[in-house]
Amino acid sequence: MEAHQHTEVDTVIVGGGQAGLALGYWLAREGREFAILDGNARPGEAWRQRWDSLRLFTPAKYDGLPGRPFPGDRLAFPTKDELADYLEDYVRRFDLPFVPSTRVEEIIADGDVFAVRAGDRTWHARNVVIATGGHRIPKRPAFAGELDPHVLQLHSQDYKNPGQLREGTVLVVGLGNSGAEIALELGRSHHTVLSGKPSGEMPMKHGRTAARFALPVVKFLGVHVLTLNTPIGRKAAPGFKSMAAPLIRTKSKDLAAAGVQLGPRLAGVSDGSPVLDDGTRVQAANVIWCTGYHEDYSWVKLPVFDDRGEPKQTRGVADGVPGMYFIGQEFLFAAASATLPGVARDARYLARRLAKERRPISARRPEPDGRRAKETRLPTSR
Numbered sequence: 210m211e212a213h214q215h216t217e218v219d220t221v222i223v224g225g226g227q228a229g230l231a232l233g234y235w236l237a238r239e240g241r242e243f244a245i246l247d248g249n250a251r252p253g254e255a256w257r258q259r260w261d262s263l264r265l266f267t268p269a270k271y272d273g274l275p276g277r278p279f280p281g282d283r284l285a286f287p288t289k290d291e292l293a294d295y296l297e298d299y300v301r302r303f304d305l306p307f308v309p310s311t312r313v314e315e316i317i318a319d320g321d322v323f324a325v326r327a328g329d330r331t332w333h334a335r336n337v338v339i340a341t342g343g344h345r346i347p348k349r350p351a352f353a354g355e356l357d358p359h360v361l362q363l364h365s366q367d368y369k370n371p372g373q374l375r376e377g378t379v380l381v382v383g384l385g386n387s388g389a390e391i392a393l394e395l396g397r398s399h400h401t402v403l404s405g406k407p408s409g410e411m412p413m414k415h416g417r418t419a420a421r422f423a424l425p426v427v428k429f430l431g432v433h434v435l436t437l438n439t440p441i442g443r444k445a446a447p448g449f450k451s452m453a454a455p456l457i458r459t460k461s462k463d464l465a466a467a468g469v470q471l472g473p474r475l476a477g478v479s480d481g482s483p484v485l486d487d488g489t490r491v492q493a494a495n496v497i498w499c500t501g502y503h504e505d506y507s508w509v510k511l512p513v514f515d516d517r518g519e520p521k522q523t524r525g526v527a528d529g530v531p532g533m534y535f536i537g538q539e540f541l542f543a544a545a546s547a548t549l550p551g552v553a554r555d556a557r558y559l560a561r562r563l564a565k566e567r568r569p570i571s572a573r574r575p576e577p578d579g580r581r582a583k584e585t586r587l588p589t590s591r
Contacts, residue, residue, distance in 0.1 A: 221334040230300065234274065
């Protein structure tokens, strides 16, 4: 049996998605010693695992991270695989210390540093940045277990394409953006019922024209106006976190035109079949749960969460726990904080705070296998 491995590092970033990589770019430029721990086998894998036809809502001109514009047509909407490839290239281009297949199981205080444990490895760090949110646990109603066992049930995180499903009716539960887009795709091959009520719809048609004229306004509002520094942003933040996003690309009229049957919310199960609020029993062969996630932070053994389980933080800096930071969460500072256009600004801010509050151990950092590297090669392209 191999001995437990210990690594000392100035900063650990938990999560190698766009938020963690953007912060890593700035830390590398400042010569800091850090490691990016990610549970997936390679960068961008969280995007690759989503359904096959997924495209971003933001055009390519807003999808690049610091130092590297997104390649190709600036008004096109990249696929999830194109974004995943971009993130993998980003790590390679800037030689970021990405440690793959490393699921963090516990973060605790250990004297004047933090201990970050993942399997048989522990990192001791002066600073820890949580760039993942909590561990995402798919959310399903309690009565999901009462459905007939012959009904195929998938959460949206497990849905890939219509080929997974059985013949017969599909009930898609949840009229958010995921539910709307999946239902539209399934409507081409299955009788599809979409259960739920949208929280609203973007007033403009999504596409290249919107990318040129309307989305720049939306981006400006989300990054610069709806922030915790403005009265309107502070007023909007609680509702923004609790309410589903408005339908962006696929609207109710698009679903109706495609033959998707729109129904009220799911009320429960009767004799193994789903029943809607109006009493309609859906004879479904398949149910797709587009019902979101629970955020589980139980692995963070530090007093940095409020009674609702939300991080106690000010612009990503944990309240009362020096050295602990957050990035990439919903409305961390602005409405766009969890999006590609928003993480770049938040990453730059956190990098400056880290530089101001704590001096780095050195300008040398570990290789992904934990060995000491030679001098850090800093990103230079812009």
